[in-house]
Amino acid sequence: MNDIKGYCEPRFGAVHEALAGLLAKEDVGASAAVYLDGEPVVDLWGGYADADRSVGWERSTLACVNSTTKNMTALCALILADRGLLDPSAPVAAYWPEFAAAGKEGVLVRHVLSHTAGLPDLPGLRSVAELYDWEAVTAGLAAQAPAWEPGTAAGYHALTFGFLVGEIVRRITGRGVGAFFAEEVAGPLGADFHIGLPAEHDHRVAPLIPPPSLTDDYAASAPPGPDGAPRENTGVAVRVRDVNAPAWRRAQIPAVNGYGNARSVALVQSVLANRGTAGGVRLLSPRGCEPAWQEVFSGADRVLGTPMSWTAGFGKFGNTFGWGGWGGSLVVSDPDARMTVAYVMNRMIDRERQRDDRGMEIVMAAYGGLH
Template sequence: MTDSKGHCDPRFAAVREALAALLDKDDVGASAAVYVDGEPVADVWGGYADANRSVAWERDTLTGVNSTTKNMVALCALVLADRGELDLSAPVTAYWPEFAAAGKENVLVRHVLSHTAGLPDLPGLKTVEELYAWENVTAGLAAQAPEWEPGTAAGYHALTFGFLVGEIVRRITGRSLGEFFAEEVAGPLGADFHIGLSTEHDHRVAPLIPPPSRTEEYAASAPPGPDGTHREDTGAAIRVKDVNSTAWRRAQIPAVNGYGNARSVALVQSVLANQGSAGGVRLLSLRGCEPAWQEVFRGDDRVLGTPMSWTVGFARFGNTFGWGGWGGSLVVSDPGSRMTVAYVMNQMIDRDRQEDNRGMEIVMAAYSGLR
């Protein structure tokens, strides 16, 4: 069995074993972490940072976690709401007046955070490079008409989520989402997670590896709907080679271009599972955490083609909440148990061709430790 490094409380030895089993099977390099009561009880990693298996995955290896980043974006909004600087029930136009165009006067902040705003697409953008122009993208969203009456339906806002929430944060604070996160969340917690990545961290990045039988041209798409067909893509196709590019790292695409490892993902999100604090640092009141697990919408998601429960910023699964990223990364929080579990890897799996239960195997191993 592949050796993994790091530490585990004896109760959570199954997490180490689960990660080692994944490294023996599908994974090249990966990390897993569990926080309970805001403290680490498992923090393990192993394998390799490159497809050639020549560079070891180290304690401080980072990789792109794609949509797992949305959990961080949502937390930033909840921090501002808890401070009284953002009203989740206010219209977006209270912070971003230009957003009122094309019949969006009644889009609320909570609609944006729960994927019910009716703005799941960026139809005017045809190249990935256009995503790097923040003001152009947000101006396009401000001018766009919603696809449905906001609040009445949900459709996963794969890319627009980060631009919409990020622009609200920028209008309130004068800082980009990445800057706000670094200064108000990651900094106080000492979390090695970054939304957009600066040059000094490049040497620590494990590039994402395309799924077996795929190349770096492999592109993200919504899952197939109940009839087996995919929703039509109306924007730029994002490929593995784009996500691995230097330009992508330097950009602000807050829905999808976060960099971290399981330790940093679990540390940040454990704030919400542990009544607003982690490692002795308080970011939120208990009441400020509650929107993370309070359901805003339940029903069929028009983009994902599956029944979903959306809260203010997160997907809800029973008594837990969180979200994962394209290729396989995942974070799940359980406020009842005050536990957060994260899994981050570099080997992607194409769910159209192969079932991917890796993250859930780590989650279930963590629950065995609670018992």
């Protein structure tokens, strides 16, 4: 029995039905949320926080949302840009001088935000533990030559995005991106989202559950190349067991190790959909939100092997923007409707074996409430 808990405005009843349907099928535990005009209209959760289905998914349950974290890290950069502290058209080296090495003096901040910097890999790393050494990873990126002329092509920066944007944030503010996010975003909004997780929250974490028939050795694989052929993974392979480890929670890997639930994800991202405010709290100006949906690059993504439209930190899909995470989490914002929809779960789906439309089911159900 999957009792759905929480709040749902009647006109968004289709979201309740969609979440119930997912929990009756492949999901173990999950949450769904919709924010409209910066205010919650749906905040639902249900199912179980563990694979044994012995611990209920509660209002305060958190899960690692993997690459959905990129939306949060990008927001930090947009806030700094809105404050006049970061120029997206400036060279990264203006803030991080060592980065100019190996022909990168022309790499601009917007190239980093739009996955066009030519630095999609972390060559030389052989273990996940090496990702926990911020200074070593960022020094390696500063020394690396770009794989293509920056700005001329896109290639999803799966892990490097967070280190690149995070180091720019650190150079400007003197704070790691996790601390900046906590103090400048989550704190003012009252959002229960964390980039890296302090130990006192461990008891609230719903560990990720590998896809059906797979074990916790299930790893994030390198997407195929643009010709459909397997692409060499020149970075480290991250497994479910790594993401579920305490060391991963403590680290700063701001492309992928954010912890939250649908409520907190939607709350934070609704700031951008609602012209800079949510819940009466203003984080940036209306104009400061616009780079989130203004296209920077459109074309074939060399890493994802599919056509992509990238903005300053987000994927652009028609009139919407956002991004999802390995295994299934998702956030989508519509600035015209001033709506943000989020879905966070613990049971992963292997998209190489099975379509994963769960997050989009929640999104489409939310649009039903608008009309």
